[in-house]
Amino acid sequence: xxxxxxxPKFQVLKTGQSMTLQCAQDMNHNSMYWYRQDPGMGLRLIYxxxxxxxxDKGEVPNGYNVSRLNKREFSLRLESAAPSQTSVYFCxxxxxxxxxxxxxxxxxxxxxxxx
Amino acid sequence: AQSVTQLGSHVSxxxxxxxxxxxxxxSSVPPYLxxxxxxPNQGLQLLLKYTTGATLVKGINGFEAEFKKSETSFHLTKxxxxxxxxxxxxxxxxxxxxxxxxxxxxxLTVKP
Numbered sequence: 079x080x081x082x083x084x085x086p087k088f089q090v091l092k093t094g095q096s097m098t099l100q101c102a103q104d105m106n107h108n109s110m111y112w113y114r115q116d117p118g119m120g121l122r123l124i125y126x127x128x129x130x131x132x133x134d135k136g137e138v139p140n141g142y143n144v145s146r147l148n149k150r151e152f153s154l155r156l157e158s159a160a161p162s163q164t165s166v167y168f169c170x171x172x173x174x175x176x177x178x179x180x181x182x183x184x185x186x187x188x189x190x191x192x193x
Numbered sequence: 194a195q196s197v198t199q200l201g202s203h204v205s206x207x208x209x210x211x212x213x214x215x216x217x218x219x220s221s222v223p224p225y226l227x228x229x230x231x232x233p234n235q236g237l238q239l240l241l242k243y244t245t246g247a248t249l250v251k252g253i254n255g256f257e258a259e260f261k262k263s264e265t266s267f268h269l270t271k272x273x274x275x276x277x278x279x280x281x282x283x284x285x286x287x288x289x290x291x292x293x294x295x296x297x298x299x300x301l302t303v304k305p
Contacts, residue, residue, distance in 0.1 A: 082236070111293070118202065120283060120295035121237075136292065168236055170293075179225035179243065182293055184236035 080104050084169050084185035091159045091192050099154040099188050101169030109172045110152035111136075111182060112144060114165040121168060127152055128174070159192045166190070195220045195288040197267075199296035207304045212256075212271040214299045216284030219265065225287035226267045228258055231298075232280045240282070243267060254278070279303045 085100045103110065108129045113121040113136075123136030127146040141163060143155045152171075156163060166189050170182040200215035218224050226243035241252025243260055251257045258269045267284060284296040 118297055120297045121293075122295075123292055126292070170237075179227075179245075179287060181227055181239045181242055182237075184229075184238070186234070186236045 082169055082171055082183055082185035084167075084188050086188060087186065088189045089191070091156075091190065093159060093161060093192060095159050096155065096157050097159065098156075099167055099169075099190075100151070101153065101185060102151045103169075103171040103183070104150065105171060105173070105183065106149070107171035107173050107183075108149070109174050110146065111170040111172075112142075112152070112154045113168045113170065114138065114163075115168060115187070116165050124154065124167075161192045164190060164192045194294075195224060195286045196294050197226075197284045197286045197296040199282075199284050199299050201299055202297065203300045203302070205302040205304060206274045208276055209273050212269070212274045212278065212301065214269040214282050214284075214301065216258075216267045216269065216296060217265050218267060218284075218286050220286060226258075226260070227285045227287070227293075228252065228256070228267075228269050229283045229285060229295075230254075230280050231283065237283060240269070274301075274303045276303050276305065 082103045111126040112124040122138045125144040127133045130149045145153045166187045168187050169185045172182040196219045198217045228240040229237040256271045281298045281300045283298050
């Protein structure tokens, strides 16, 4: 009963390095999301994907790119990491039913430090 | 745009005391509202969600939330706190295009 799986769980990067955060869900959800969590700011949406092949910007997309590889997988890429991107990153997925308030299901997060 | 405001970044209660975590929302349409809990080094887990028409919503672990349209509030309560309730709690509202907007969070401490 995996739900949403994120890899890696921890990562330390140097400024300017690149990396890709991986996310996979096994609940057959259409929608997937990437958030960042910073102290005192709750979660802020970086990008989301309403269905396979589509992506859209969220509240804080600058410095990030995403790929919806297939229905299960949604990756987040930092092309040139900056210290301001030090954060905890969460992936989430949800089932979309018109007129119904479906919740989002979250992974355990990736703790990323940029030195 | 829809948003939520959580009143109090930190709440401390004694074990067995009432837990009250406050959330006010802003929405021009009937909102989809949620409460999530986050334990250390874990992701967010759904506590409960608001269902249109309901006023009192029951969730897991003995938590419930009361929806008050007149006060635009969706406060979370639990009659008797347990040590295991210590965590961070987030109120969230579902915005147009399926964006979820989260409050800044309230850290609950439970004293023995």
